[in-house]
Amino acid sequence: MTDATTHLWDDTVLPFQLDSADIRGRIARLDGVLEEVLAQHDYPPAIEALVAEMALLTALIGQTIKLRWKLSLQVRGDGPARLIATDYYGPSEDGAPARIRAYASYDADRVAETEQPFDLVGQGYFAILIDQGRDMAPYQGITPLAGGSLSSCAETYFAQSEQIPTRFALAYGRSTEAGQGEQWRAGGVMLQHMPKASPFAAGSGDTGGSGEGGLLTAEDILDADDGENWNRANILLDTTDELELIGPSVAPTDLLVRLFHEEGPRVFDPQPVRFGCTCSADRVRQSLSIYSAKDIATMTTDEGRVTADCQFCGAHYEFDPATLGFEATKAP
Incomplete structure (x- = not known):
C-alpha cells in the first residue's frame, strides 16, 4: 500500500558516511523536481534520459561541496546531443532547499531513438x-568523455582531476503508480573515498593511468588496504536494483542498512532539492549592458522590441531597445 509516508524522501539528498571503510556518500531521490526540469522542454526520449541522468549527478555532486552559490556540470560533444548543462544552487540558508535547473541543446534531425542515449x-x-x-x-575542471555513460564520465573526472575514487549507481525513467499518471523518477547512490595523498600523486603513475586513453581510475589512486575497502563497498553497491534506487517503497536509510550494515553507516541531515531558475528581466538587462546602441539595434525585431528566452525554464522577456546597453536613453 502506498501512502504519503512512502514519498517522504522524494526530492532529497541524504549524506552518509561509512566509518569503518573511510568512505562518504550520498543517496538522491528526484521526483517532482525532475518532472519540472523536463517539463520546460519537449525533448525526445533519448535527450530526456541524458538530462535526467545529468540532473541526478548534479544533485549528488552538488551536495558534497560546501557551496556558497553555484555548481555547474556541462557535457559538450560533437554528436546530435551537443550540450547537456545543469546548475545546482546551494541553499540560501539553513533548512532551505537547494535548486536545480537543466537543459539540452541538440540537433533534432540527427537524434535516432534506436541509439543508446x-x-x-x-x-x-x-x-x-x-x-x-x-x-x-571560479574553478573549472575538464576531462575527456570516457566510458559508456554520463556517470562514467563523472567518475573519470574525479579520478583524473581530483584524484578521489568515486562511484555512481543511478536509475531513472518514467514510472506509474496505482491511481497516478506516468511521471519521471530518478534515484542514485554516490560513493567517494575520503581524500588522501594517492600513490599516483607520489609518482607511481608516471606512465599514465589504467583507464581509457591513459586516464586515471580508482585502482591507480588507492593503496592496497584502502583498495580492499573500496572494492568491497562497490561489490555491495552492485547488488542494488532499480526499484531500490528509485523508490519510493524502499527508504534510503533502509537501503543503507541493507548494503553497508557491516561498514557502520552514519547518516546526516537530508538536503531538500527543488527546481529553480535564477533568470530575471534585470539579469537580462545586465547581460546586455555591455552593448552599444548600434549593437542593440541589430538585436531589435521588426516590431521594435528586443527579446530573450531562458534556455533553462523557457521564460520569455521583451524590452524597449532604448532602455538597453550602455548608451540607453530611457530608464527601464
Missing part, C-alpha cells in the same frame, strides 16, 4: 564549474 553525445568533454560568488575566483 550516451552515443548521441559523441566525442567531447565533461566539465565541472564552481562559482562561489562575488570576489571569489
